[in-house]
Amino acid sequence: MIAIVDYGAGNIKSLQFALNKLNLASCLTTDVQTIEQSNAIILPGVGAFKDAMETLDHLGLTKTLLEEAANGKPLLGICLGMQLFYEKSFEDGEWEGLGLLQGNVSRISNSVKVPHIGWNTLARLINSPLVKDLSNQDYVYFVHSYAVQDYEQNSLIASTSYGGIIPAIVQQNNIIGMQFHPEKSGKTGLQLLQNFGELIS
């Protein structure tokens, strides 16, 4: 069972529908025990970094996520969920993240329109099981105004280009992040979720 952390208001039903299509069992939850008993966790996310961290703290989930990450449980962060894995964000201030990955989150360069909305290509840097059966330059759907910077180079699986290099897929052991929305990225996105599903059991 994959625990989808239901800590905010956004569209997480689509994520669950996508997992259903792939026959990956999931539940929407904020319950500590359910999360502890799951065999993988997805941290989705829309909205603001600060609010998301505060909500996780308020629900008592920050500690749980850190413990589960330390136990080696696969953890997938999507969009803001991925950004929360990093040490710090400069979104409207300066906020501490979960610190599971080295790096910080800053606004996308003003040389391009922000938010970065739409289909952009994945340039694959590392041949990981996570990107199995994908072709180079496959399109995925992004919607975000902030992106990860100063990250560990060897955690970068795939990037995209928008006002500079934007980390699109990152992985360090059991911690995986996708800056785009796999659940909204057509067949390519479903393949990525399928690949994540294969990493689990």
Place this chain on the structure above:
Amino acid sequence: MVKKMLAKRIIPCLDVDKGRVVKGKKFQDIKDVANPVELAKRYNEAGADELVFYDITASNEEREIFLDIVEEVAREIAIPFTVGGGIRTVQDIHRVLRSGADKVSINSAAVKNPSLIKEAALKFGSQCVVLSIDAKQTEENLWQVFINGGRKNTGMDAIEWAKCGEELGAGEIVVNAIDTDGEKGGYNLELTKLIAAAVSLPIVASGGAGKLEHFSEVLQPGCADAALAASVFHYGEIAIPDLKKYLNENNITVRGDF
């Protein structure tokens, strides 16, 4: 080969009334065309990059039917979609996002209550708040914002309103030119360019698509980032794969295998 980069988007728009997709010309003379879920699946398979659903009636009981459709669409397709029509409160936005929509498009309600854009952007993030502007040219070099389905002139300047929307926190702007809507004579390039130059948000052009060339015109640099159309797709006058092939051949980056 076209250099790979952020792709221009093709967005079929489905006006939904009592659970059916309909198409009006200049917002009137509405005709029934299809089942929204079936049409959404068809467009997804054809390579549409996004979809928009407008609930054009939005009475309370019909609202529930509409939310069921939103959920069914989310279940069936894995591309982003926007919901508009009858969005008046943060609670309305919450409901459509929870039903599986990715963005909400706010039009008349934002004019009547601009803080709705701000509240929604703070609560759900700018990326899911689309400001939809129905504009009509009333004098030379003057486009004014119309509301209530294009029936009422607000007296507001459309370009100023777009700037204001950006400041309030909208993440994208739909420019719907009432003059060209349903006429199939091409998008309103002048208005689209003016708004694109006034804000630094992605721009979706709407109203007037009739031929392949209309899409390539409006998707040029400095104009729109996405093109929205309804009847040319609903009636099969333009097939999305043909359109994308055409755009690719005309050096416009689009998602697809060529």
